Amino acid sequence: MTVMAVVSAVGLVIDDRVLAGAAIWFKPFKFAVSFVVYALALAWMLTLVTRGRRVGWWAGTVVAVACLAEMAIITGQVIRGKRSHFNHATPFDEALFNAMAVTVVVLWTGTLVIAVLLLRARMADRAAAWAIRSGVLLALVGAAFGFLMTQPTPEQRAAGNLDTADVIGAHAVGVPDGGPSMPLTGWSTTGGDLRIPHFVGMHALQLLPLLLLALISLAPRFARLRDPRVRLRLVQVASASYAALVALVTWQALRGQPLVHPDGATLGAAALLVAATAAGGLLALRTPRGDRRPGPRTGPAPGHHPGPDPVPGPSPVPDPKSDSTETKELVT
Template identity: 35%
Template structure:
């Protein structure tokens, strides 16, 4: 699935160059390209982490098929909407657009719950890797699931922002206050950051450069969790002020 989405990323990027169609002021193929890149990264990461999860092979296979199939549905729908020249998210202009939005929402919930199930199932058994790496994997999946469900806030209010104003994130232009994309981004990339922290802590322990690798991973995860919580609080601030 990672390879498929890398290929789609190339096709969608070509579409940005070759197709002048715009949606909401942006090239129609920009969103599919971004999602293809994101899905490729998530699937590649799950492929890396999945081999270390001490779970039954049949459960791993079934869950992987659900996750891969869900992501395939998601990118096909996003690309299909771009081909039609309409938005894929928060679009209820027609019955078809609304139905596609519902399918996408349900699909991503199923995918997220399936990824969470991998961690829950693996938590019951011993990992075949260093405990610090195992901790990074579990905490990374946990915060990834939190970040994924923060996208539910955007679905609930049918918008990426609420009374957004002031400071924005450089380059991408996401609003820090009143915007939800920053928190969503931080949460999703916990899937890469925390397992990597665990991996390098384990290597550091083997080379005697880190004395307490588990403590180091928990410390990194705590800081990352605070970053995630802080960005989400700033996002919802206009709703509670």
């Protein structure tokens, strides 16, 4: 995948062809980079599996093979100058797209198996367990949005020629694919785009564990972060907020609204999400009541009034003559 990322980057420089409104090598470049990051995260997570390691190894291998197969089809179509996704122009193009759909299902299923193994794994650090498990589950949700893109759009259904259409499915909502888009990401700036929740959800796999690593690295400088319970609560807040963010961008995309032009409802929901996240973070950083116990006493006990400090020096030695004189006086 790293090699394919490099090849695609070179293609972006030397090949000026444009397909569906974007540089023709842009799609394989994005997919190659995404697969590299995705595979590295899953490979690390598989080292944390304590039961079913062999099953995990096979699941990871299946995911890697599925990624390679999908990249081979995408790159092959680029070389041919054809669309890889949603292409039904010829029986061959349709067969390739159907093969890609199979690789996506296999990839998703392999990730699901790894997620189950991680849910069953014994992890000493509860914050790490929460970050990893939440990340892989949200990644599964994000990957599932790919299935929505393969369905015919309302405009395609209204045209009534699905049996002979060259393109069935789209990532844009409310506008045709290939219109004005954001730089780097290629997300639509005139309509909704299902690639946004797809991207945000899948990359929870890396971002939530990275958040935990950041908290651990900051712990020597901030005393509150040294408490594993505080880190756990912060990771829980972050996981819930991330899930809400995935839901928000999905809702926005399905309404045909571009990410960069939110309406009042979207802005209001985003403000509530930010406020809830901030409040949750502050509550997570508070010291629990059970931990607010007074330290040991170092001063004198109540009611004790110490006299002047004794003069340091050797203890006095009793004088036997003095004792005998005092005794005689008492007897007299």
